[in-house]
Amino acid sequence: MYLRGDALTDPLDTWPASAFAPHRIAHTITAMAGAQPLNHPPTTSTTAQAIITECDAKLERYRAALDAGADPAVVTAWIAQTQAERARAETELRTIARTTPRRMSQGEITTLVTALGDITTALRNADPADKAEVYRQLGLRLNYQPETQTVRAEVDLSAHRGVIVCVRGATPPITPPPMTLSATLRLAQV
Template identity: 65%
Template sequence: MTDAQPLDPPNPLTATARATIDECDTKLERYRAALDAGADPAVVTTWITETQAQRAQAEADLKATQTPTSHRLNQTEIAAMVHALGNITTALGDADPADKAAIYEQLGLRLTYDPETQTVRAEANLSAHRGVMGCVRGGT
């Protein structure tokens, strides 16, 4: 389930911010080398200050592009969610028939009973989004 989660669409602002951070890091390395080679410390300090300000702005931009919805669940979080759901088989078995019908419809599930053979044929249409599923156990 962890691997099946969709990746967030690429954000051009994220790529720009990361490129700016990399560029600033490269400049700061060059400025250090210039200082080591004997460049005027006052001039280089001005460059460093400007570059650090650009880098700080790029870091802020990068942080702003990362939203809470971009969080992918890890295995522990998924296991906790599954555990919180409880035994869905028992919940559906005990549910009101009207509630079950609504859930099955939202899942795209069609059950067809054949009285002659006393069997149920189950078909699921997973290709279409069916809406939000409600809770069959009440307010949990």
């Protein structure tokens, strides 16, 4: 069935902004914060931190050995090896911190939403190709109802967040709670 795009454009561009209307924004931000995957530090982060702790303990023992009269040449070699091992673990931690997504706080989400400004105006003024890409990435699904001249619109905001898989075989994967926005849009008369 053919549906004129200009009859759907305005209601479709206005719909996502309804979730950010003044009377709904607090609920939407709370839902967005709750729909994020839980912060689970990667196992390698825990391992790297354990290596750093172990290296620090070794360095203390080496200092004590030097104070007790151990051969400085031997202890110096141990220290160099341990410091290199510690440096590798610190580098790994920094890499993990840079590359691991983290949950945004409600305050951070609020700041982001506020910075976006009027979402309806931004969508209306967007380049059509950019707008189409936004809707595609949101997984927008439209279902036309000709008898009522309406369109059921739905996006699944949780579809792109993935599933957190635990490293222990006995622990089931953790799926973040769904966050779906849906509405019935009345088509504009053209």
